[in-house]
Amino acid sequence: MNDSPEPPPTVSNDSHRDFVRALARHEPAIRAFIRGAFPRPEDVDEVMQNVSLVAWEKFDQLRDVADFPKWATVIARYEILKHRRGLSRDRLVLSEELLDLIAAEAVDDHVVREHQLRHLEACLDELPAARRELMIAAYTPGVSIRELARQAGKNENNFYQLLWRLRQVLADCIESRLPNPATP
Amino acid sequence: MNDTQRQLIHRYRDGTLTDPAELEALETLLWDSREARDRLRSWAVVDEGLTELAFRPAPVAAPTPSTRQLPLLPIWAGIAALFVLASGITALVWPRGEDSGVGGVARLEFVSEDAAFGADHQLPRESGSALGKGWVRLERGQARIVFHSGAIVELDGPAAFGIDTPMRSYLEYGRVRVHAPESARDFVVATEGMEVVDLGTRFELAVDVDSRESDVSVSEGLVDLHLGSRGTARRIQPLEAGYTARVDAAGEIVVLEQLQDARPTEAAGILGHWTFDSVGEGGSVADVSSGGMDGQLRDGAPVSGVAGQALDLGERGFIDLSEHAGRFGEAEDFTVSAWVCDPSDRIGIIFSLSDGTENHRVQFHLNRRHVVFGWQNGLQYDSVSGKVDGWEPGRWYHVAVRSRDRLIWLYRDGEQIGSASLGEKIGTRILSLATVGKPTEAYLGKLSDAGGEAARTQWFGGKIDDVQIYSSALNHRGIRYLYEHPGEAWKAPH
Numbered sequence: 001m002n003d004s005p006e007p008p009p010t011v012s013n014d015s016h017r018d019f020v021r022a023l024a025r026h027e028p029a030i031r032a033f034i035r036g037a038f039p040r041p042e043d044v045d046e047v048m049q050n051v052s053l054v055a056w057e058k059f060d061q062l063r064d065v066a067d068f069p070k071w072a073t074v075i076a077r078y079e080i081l082k083h084r085r086g087l088s089r090d091r092l093v094l095s096e097e098l099l100d101l102i103a104a105e106a107v108d109d110h111v112v113r114e115h116q117l118r119h120l121e122a123c124l125d126e127l128p129a130a131r132r133e134l135m136i137a138a139y140t141p142g143v144s145i146r147e148l149a150r151q152a153g154k155n156e157n158n159f160y161q162l163l164w165r166l167r168q169v170l171a172d173c174i175e176s177r178l179p180n181p182a183t184p
Numbered sequence: 185m186n187d188t189q190r191q192l193i194h195r196y197r198d199g200t201l202t203d204p205a206e207l208e209a210l211e212t213l214l215w216d217s218r219e220a221r222d223r224l225r226s227w228a229v230v231d232e233g234l235t236e237l238a239f240r241p242a243p244v245a246a247p248t249p250s251t252r253q254l255p256l257l258p259i260w261a262g263i264a265a266l267f268v269l270a271s272g273i274t275a276l277v278w279p280r281g282e283d284s285g286v287g288g289v290a291r292l293e294f295v296s297e298d299a300a301f302g303a304d305h306q307l308p309r310e311s312g313s314a315l316g317k318g319w320v321r322l323e324r325g326q327a328r329i330v331f332h333s334g335a336i337v338e339l340d341g342p343a344a345f346g347i348d349t350p351m352r353s354y355l356e357y358g359r360v361r362v363h364a365p366e367s368a369r370d371f372v373v374a375t376e377g378m379e380v381v382d383l384g385t386r387f388e389l390a391v392d393v394d395s396r397e398s399d400v401s402v403s404e405g406l407v408d409l410h411l412g413s414r415g416t417a418r419r420i421q422p423l424e425a426g427y428t429a430r431v432d433a434a435g436e437i438v439v440l441e442q443l444q445d446a447r448p449t450e451a452a453g454i455l456g457h458w459t460f461d462s463v464g465e466g467g468s469v470a471d472v473s474s475g476g477m478d479g480q481l482r483d484g485a486p487v488s489g490v491a492g493q494a495l496d497l498g499e500r501g502f503i504d505l506s507e508h509a510g511r512f513g514e515a516e517d518f519t520v521s522a523w524v525c526d527p528s529d530r531i532g533i534i535f536s537l538s539d540g541t542e543n544h545r546v547q548f549h550l551n552r553r554h555v556v557f558g559w560q561n562g563l564q565y566d567s568v569s570g571k572v573d574g575w576e577p578g579r580w581y582h583v584a585v586r587s588r589d590r591l592i593w594l595y596r597d598g599e600q601i602g603s604a605s606l607g608e609k610i611g612t613r614i615l616s617l618a619t620v621g622k623p624t625e626a627y628l629g630k631l632s633d634a635g636g637e638a639a640r641t642q643w644f645g646g647k648i649d650d651v652q653i654y655s656s657a658l659n660h661r662g663i664r665y666l667y668e669h670p671g672e673a674w675k676a677p678h
Contacts (some may be wrong), residue, residue: 036228120233139234162196
């Protein structure tokens with residue numbers, strides 16, 4: 001048995017660059033993971049910010065940068081729970097235990113999320129132009145759904161129904177483009 | 185999964201769930217169904233992807249950022265920028281933002297004759313020019329920029345002002361005056377130590393070129409100061425008209441002071457004043473103002489109060505003011521003030537006004553840790569709250585809510601504990617008494633359930649004294665006066 005201690009992890013001169021590259025590349029899928037817990041982009045921003053800071057602080061503990069997405073997603077899982085604890089009790093947010101379940105089930109699906117995000121744009125292109133623009137407008141910060149509904153000549157409830165249908169259409173389209181796990 | 189269940193998830197994702205019972209139903213569904221959890225996650229990916237696409241700028245040449253500060257960077261870009269600077273790499277990074285294409289982000293509406301721009305000014309200099317992202321370096325003179333959101337920024341040189349998106353900008357140094365109409369609500373001017381979020385108002389902001397200290401003064405409406413440098417946990421400090429704050433580069437408030445009352449004190453406009461010093465035969469409760477809004481006590485008992493006699497409303501006592509509901513419903517601005525003791529452990533309703541359905545109502549209430557003003561317009565309930573440290577048994581507290589131009593301020597014992605221009609839960613506009621529609625029910629100590637189910641009706645559940653309702657928003661001095669002079673009404677000085 002070899003009793004010699006494991007050599008301490010070292011930070012190479014390139015580690016800053018590696019970190020920035022890894023974060024820039026994988027941030028969208030990590031954000032999508034966080035979004036599963038918190039619907040509001042503001043919460044996602046805050047959690048992602050904390051994930052970035054923790055990931056940077058601990059980056060020298062990561063032995064292989066190829067493991068970054070999973071490693072950072074695990075950090076995100078804990079930051080989600082931390083963020084949940086800090087939220088006002090008045091807010092209608094899922095319980096910490098349930099968020100943990102939702103996160104735990106998806107923590108290993110980073111690659112799937114990357115595929116999903118990649119296909120989203122193509123699926124969006126399959127929508128009629130007016131629907132495509134409407135979906136983008138609905139997600140633009142500061143845009144009021146009520147105002148969009150008014151512009152579209154719909155009442156707010158019907159407009160939400162339309163958004164929900166389109167969200168489902170996009171999700172189904174993305175799903176259909178993912179590789180079938182049963183296929184060798 | 186059926187349609188109702190799917191809609192529950194959609195509504196949660198859109199932030200339109202308003203009823204805790206719906207959240208409970210959603211939690212049960214998610215605990216029980218892997219399919220529901222999968223759906224929630226796949227829709228989350230769609231949401232995030234669309235948010236990213238909505239943010240993505242059009243493929244136009246990015247402007248050169250300031251060499252001193254990169255405002256509003258996405259997280260990775262912020263960290264990247266630090267490394268870029270540290271490693272001496274001269275790559276340029278600019279924040280993502282809304283489309284800065286042909287129409288630009290803003291328009292240069294006016295440039296004074298004596299204006300001069302610095303050598304590193306990046307944008308057109310002629311009046312009427314479209315402005316994309318980039319830095320305005322004004323060495324002297326004045327310029328007026330109209331953002332496509334409708335926000336108007338007047339700039340006094342010398343100043344360095346960064347234009348990012350129709351809703352975001354950055355003041356490195358210099359002085360700006362900002363007016364954000366309704367279309368530009370939430371317009372942001374960031375500085376080194378904070379972000380000033382405009383809630384439909386006018387304010388002035390100056391940043392010192394050396395210390396990076398910011399002075400912000402509000403002349404109309406309300407702003408939120410998101411204090412703290414980027415990358416730190418920010419805290420929010422509302423700042424209303426008539427107040428000025430100095431904030432250092434680290435985001436700490438150095439000075440916070442009142443310059444003047446927000447608006448010349450209006451006629452106090454008292455609608456009703458109930459001291460409860462005497463309860464007439466049959467439970468009649470006198471309005472001691474000249475308003476003539478006598479009420480009817482149901483199930484309460486006189487006790488010693490903070491000034492004279494009070495009422496112990498027990499578990500289900502209340503004062504019925506419904507015959508005057510129409511008069512309350514005329515008040516656009518208002519103030520509700522009350523003294524309370526030992527409120528219910530759950531929700532203690534002080535005042536409610538409704539049209540007889542739960543879908544159109546306003547309510548002023550307390551819970552264990554908050555003073556709350558809530559409203560419902562249609563199916564969505566929203567509220568603004570001020571946090572408190574609980575309610576000491578046997579102690580009388582003064583609580584008040586005032587509303588002007590559909591902004592809300594909440595107080596306990598004469599101190600402001602909250603303010604807002606939008607609901608905290610789902611961001612809807614605050615309702616005034618006048619926006620309830622055709623109110624038919626008004627109570628002190630009760631919120632009636634529309635279906636008439638006693639189990640769902642809410643009460644105050646404690647002792648109450650000296651309730652006053654005004655058809656104007658008293659100023660801070662007025663609220664303070666009510667706290668310091670229990671039993672007396674506020675009379676505006678002339």
